[in-house]
Amino acid sequence: MKSVGYYNGSFGALVDMYIPINDRGCYFGDGIYEASYGRNGIVYALDEHIDRFFRSAGIIGLNLTFTPKVLEEIIYSAVAKTELKEFFVYWQATRGTAERNHSYPDGMAANLWVIVKERKMRPKGDKMRLITVEDTRGLWCHIKNLNLLPNVLASKEAAKKGADEAVFIRDGIVTECAHSNISILKGGKLITASESRYILAGTGRAHLIALCKKLGIPVEERPYGKDELLGADEVIVTSAGAPCSGVIEIDGMAVGGKASDVLKKLQETLYKDFFEKTGG
Numbered sequence: 001m002k003s004v005g006y007y008n009g010s011f012g013a014l015v016d017m018y019i020p021i022n023d024r025g026c027y028f029g030d031g032i033y034e035a036s037y038g039r040n041g042i043v044y045a046l047d048e049h050i051d052r053f054f055r056s057a058g059i060i061g062l063n064l065t066f067t068p069k070v071l072e073e074i075i076y077s078a079v080a081k082t083e084l085k086e087f088f089v090y091w092q093a094t095r096g097t098a099e100r101n102h103s104y105p106d107g108m109a110a111n112l113w114v115i116v117k118e119r120k121m122r123p124k125g126d127k128m129r130l131i132t133v134e135d136t137r138g139l140w141c142h143i144k145n146l147n148l149l150p151n152v153l154a155s156k157e158a159a160k161k162g163a164d165e166a167v168f169i170r171d172g173i174v175t176e177c178a179h180s181n182i183s184i185l186k187g188g189k190l191i192t193a194s195e196s197r198y199i200l201a202g203t204g205r206a207h208l209i210a211l212c213k214k215l216g217i218p219v220e221e222r223p224y225g226k227d228e229l230l231g232a233d234e235v236i237v238t239s240a241g242a243p244c245s246g247v248i249e250i251d252g253m254a255v256g257g258k259a260s261d262v263l264k265k266l267q268e269t270l271y272k273d274f275f276e277k278t279g280g
Contacts, residue, residue, distance in 0.1 A: 004081045006074060006114035011081060014115060023111055024104065025094030029146035031110070032056040033092035036203075036240045037121050040279030041079055043089055044240075046072060048203045053091070056143045057110070062093055065109045078114045088119035088241070092146065122242040124271045125264075128164040129249040130237075132226060133157060135168035135175050139197045154178040165237060167250065170198060173223045180239040181205040184232035185259045189218040191228075204238035211269055217262070233258035236266070243270040 005017035024030040034049040043049075050068045057064050066074075075089060096108035137150045154166035155178045166178045175193055176182055181202040183192035190212045195201050212219050229235065234256045235247035244267045247256055256263075 001081055002084055003117040004078050004115070006078050006112070008111055011078060014117060019111070019113070020097050022097045022099055023094050024096060024098065025092070025111070025113075025146055027100050028095075028102070029148070030104070031092055031094035031146045032060065032062060032144055033090065033146060034144060035088065035090040037086075037088055037119070037274075038079065038278055039086045039275070041076075042278040043075060043079065044274050044278055045203050045207075046075065048206070049240075052144065052201075052203070053093075056145065057093060059143055060145070062095060062110050063108060064093060064112075066112070071112075074112070075114055078116045082116045084116070084118050086118075086120050087116050090115045090117075094146070119241070121274070122245055124244075124267050126245060127248040128237055128242075128245050129162065130165050130167050130177070130235075130247055130251075131158050131161050131163045132167045132169050132251055135170035135198070137168070137198075141175070141199055142195070142197050142201065144200055151178040163249075167229070169226055172225050174225060174229050175199050176202075177237060180237045180242060182229075183208060183236045183238065184224065184229060185234040185236065185262060186228070186232050189220055190236075191220045191222065191224055191232075194221045194223065202238060202240075204240060204243050207270060207273070208236065208238050208244060208266065211266060215265070215269075230255055232256065234260070234263045236263065243267075243274060 001013050003014035005012055005014040007017055007019055034053045036043050036049050038044055050071055091114040093110040093112050095104055096110055098105055133154045158166040165180055167182055168175045176199045183190055193199050209219050237245045246263050
């Protein structure tokens, strides 16, 4: 098989998998998710993603009836069933299955979904075009939850304008992108939004921060606005599928290109880490 699905103990071809209509993920987006990429049967940074998955579950009181170790085994069982050399793996847990009601029964067991499908990481050195949009999301952005309607609409608006991503701006402050984190290089420093309820602390963001500190590049986690974004030496987008992508345009204006040597060093190191940890 190429695309593999899993739901509550059953594996199969993704196109053949079904879920009950009363799964609360269908009615309310009541759940959490994670995603990563892999090669040669190895999922990159899986332990970091699983740790965040269980943190998110704890915040919203999701009753996961399995341990992190069991989840890892399920994910790798799904990976083992695909013939793909390079792949994307996604998993989510919903509150459980019950008739539609905003309130939910106490103690209900979460439903677990896993998907393995063909998708490659964004090529190293590939430049991105962005747009900015008002951040209309709520106060749960730090949880990787399933309520993604604002993200979906922002991503669609970006696509309509020929852009790759949308940057959320809340009360004049840059938060993150629709499905990525965003940081800037300015004056020899990496500047990125502080962790808060308004951003998801991405694993790609964490790897970028750690690498900058290792290389002696000062890191400032603080608020910054659109003017600082547009005037940055480089704008960097990070995610599981784009470990370190430079940006050449925001809202039709040229940006970046002033610290290309630093950006290239960061890209080469982060991509090298991915390929070395997924079988070379």
